[in-house]
Amino acid sequence: MTSKQLLSKLKHDKAYTEYVNALEKDLGVLAILKRHSTRLDDEDWNSNIFNGIDYEYLDDEEEKAIKEWLDKWQKKKQ
Numbered sequence: 001m002t003s004k005q006l007l008s009k010l011k012h013d014k015a016y017t018e019y020v021n022a023l024e025k026d027l028g029v030l031a032i033l034k035r036h037s038t039r040l041d042d043e044d045w046n047s048n049i050f051n052g053i054d055y056e057y058l059d060d061e062e063e064k065a066i067k068e069w070l071d072k073w074q075k076k077k078q
Contacts, residue, residue, distance in 0.1 A: 003027060029069040032062045 007023055010016040036053050058066070 025065075025069065029065055032058070032065060036062070 003023070004027065007020050007027075011020050033053060036055075036057055055063075
């Protein structure tokens with residue numbers, strides 16, 4: 001069962017609504033990061049799975065979602 005399938009099942013249980021909403025936001029941001037991730041061509045970076053994000057290709061909505069997500073996690077760390 002995928003994360004999205006599980007969330008779909010839990011969505012109908014009011015006890016989990018807050019958690020489902022939070023997880024859906026996380027999955028949305030992860031999808032954006034996955035869609036815009038890039039690998040560098042330099043030989044030193046060949047062993048890395050993930051090297052960065054092509055920020056110039058993010059639309060305003062994607063950029064806002066990432067910023068909100070990062071702010072949320074920064075606040076929890078403090």
